[in-house]
Amino acid sequence: MDDRRLPGIRTAAPVRSQADRPQQITSPEQRPERPGRTMITTDHRVIRSWAERRGARPATMPGSVLNGALGVLRFDFPGYGGAVLQCVGWEEWFATFDARRLNFLFQEQRPDGSMSNFNRLEHPVPGLR
Secondary structure, X not given: OOHHHOOOOOOOOOOOOHHHOOEEOOOOOOXXXXXXXXXXXXXXXXXXXXXXXXXXXXXXXXXOOEOOEXXXXXEEOOOOOOOOOEEOOHHHHXXXXXXXXXXXXXXXXXXXXXXXXXXXXXXXXXXOO
């Protein structure tokens, strides 16, 4: 048995190359290096612009609000079924986003060039925030 299988021993994940990392975006004027490129930002203007071009509104999951603070952050896209989301204001959504020190991962286009709605909120990766 090698050390990767011993209880309590953890091996580090392989280091990603710069090309594998999301492209950092700091202004709405920046564009992806190529269609399908995953990007990352904390810039409110970038996030809001991305969402508004898709008709998406800031939202949260009903029942996830605790002591007046938003719970799960989402975007409500027009025409998509599924869970009923509770729309909230941009100010409240961004206040929660900032308080949790989140990053916004997203795509502008799929690799085939069509518009992408891919997005994910995640905690910061060292060196990207």
